[in-house]
Amino acid sequence: MYKFADTVAGSGSSTPYLPLNTVFNSVNLDEALTDNNGSFTTLAVSGRGILPRNIHMTEMSGSHGAREKRYTYDVREITVKYKLTDRSNEGFRERFNRLNGLLIGSKKRLEFTDEEAYFLATLQSGDTPEEDSNDIVGTLVFICTDPAKNRNEQTLNITTTTQVFTIGGLEPAPWTSRTRFTAPQSSFSLETNKGGKVILYYDFTDGDVLEIYYETRNIFLNGKDLAVSIALETEWFELNPGLVSFRASHETALNYAERFY
Known part of the structure; x- marks a missing residue:
């Protein structure tokens, strides 16, 4: 179970807490890809909020507006912004390959350590800038065909x-x-x-x-x-x-x- 920061001022609590980490298929990426030579750091996450609803309606002949029938949710897209670093070119490529290997699988549990919740997600794509250094910021885009949290x-x-x-x-x-x-x-x-x-x-x-x-x-x-x-x-x-x-x-x-x- 993850521990969270106590945000109540003056509470005096010294309970340790985890920063924002990405956990995919039960593997904490920030921990698994961080050592003395380099690191993976989750910077930001988007797509976990309220989903828009597709409201299905039928027109009412001779009346204003329409009649609501039901609503459905779109597929959920979660984007993780991360930083990947290493001391050497070889180490960087190896760390990147390890990241790719940890993201294999369909409809796996995707979790974040700032919230006690999970999604069933599949990696759709990864946006990586020019690899002209051993210190890059990129994004991972996960698709949740079942959009539930x-x-x-x-x-x-x-x-x-x-x-x-x-x-x-x-x-x-x-x-x-x-x-x-x-x-x-x-x-x-x-x-x-x-x-x-x-x-x-x-x-x-x-x-x-x-x-x-x-x-x-x-x-x-x-x-x-x-x-x-x-x-x-x-x-x-x-x-x-x-x-x-x-x-x-x-x-x-x-x-x-x-x-x-």
Whole structure:
């Protein structure tokens, strides 16, 4: 967990805190690319603020204005301005190559140490000026096809008794679940009081581990695909902010991250 500066004047707190660092795929770039011979320094970040909304409307014949139907968000673009330095030409090229290697991967977690939140991002491009020295300032442009800002990862411990939970965030969130069976069971169900339900028909045994992924509709049992077990009466559901009741046929851990835009 990152530590943040205490901004309350006169608090007397001496808690250490991290400056603005870039963390991609669980690697802190500022730390991994900094040593006695050179460094990577995050200078500024843009694109983490409020996203514009595309409001879908229909014209009203004979009336003023239009009727709002719904709105959607654009793809999010996050730009990181950084400084890269090294004592030698060879060291600079090697440090730059290491940076490139650390940015490989699609839809990886992108985080910054001044905020407890993360994005799912892919590097789109990097703007690098003329490499006429071993001290340059450049930019990295990340694309988030899922534009959500994710915060406060939560685990709901769902039992066979109906329980009420408060779903945080501002927008509906996807979820994953994990169930470890402690006794044989011929089916599994996970249900909400709002009509959502996932029902599986399969002969589960003691020790089986069941994993469900809402976003991809994937079902795995002990790491192997079990989509064949999904019942026709299944009604997939997102987690809408607010109160929701859950019940499962076996104790289940449901995980999600609060969503903001």
